[in-house]
Amino acid sequence: MRKAPAPAATLPLPSLDEKKVDAVINRGSSSLTASEAADVKLKNFNIKLPATMLTVIDELRAKRPRKPTSPKLGISTQDWLLEAIQEKIQREQKKYK
Numbered sequence: 001m002r003k004a005p006a007p008a009a010t011l012p013l014p015s016l017d018e019k020k021v022d023a024v025i026n027r028g029s030s031s032l033t034a035s036e037a038a039d040v041k042l043k044n045f046n047i048k049l050p051a052t053m054l055t056v057i058d059e060l061r062a063k064r065p066r067k068p069t070s071p072k073l074g075i076s077t078q079d080w081l082l083e084a085i086q087e088k089i090q091r092e093q094k095k096y097k
Contacts, residue, residue, distance in 0.1 A: 047081075057081075 049057075057080060064074030075083075
């Protein structure tokens with residue numbers, strides 16, 4: 001008879017704030033209705049960032065939750081930048097209103 005292999009040692013999981021994790025998961029993205037999408041006019045432009053800043057952004061993106069089997073990061077660079085811009089807009093609007 002073969003012996004069953006000994007269970008592999010598991011590393012302790014980092015403690016996570018479940019409320020924060022749920023907030024990120026449930027935040028989702030805003031979807032536009034067909035009429036709203038027709039009203040949105042997109043503009044393209046180029047942006048130059050220092051390589052070190054882009055490296056920091058990539059490190060932060062890598063910390064975002066992702067689908068368990070997906071090799072992709074949890075958020076694209078474009079979406080990360082859009083989130084950052086939106087957060088800055090909200091802070092500035094709150095500050096100057």
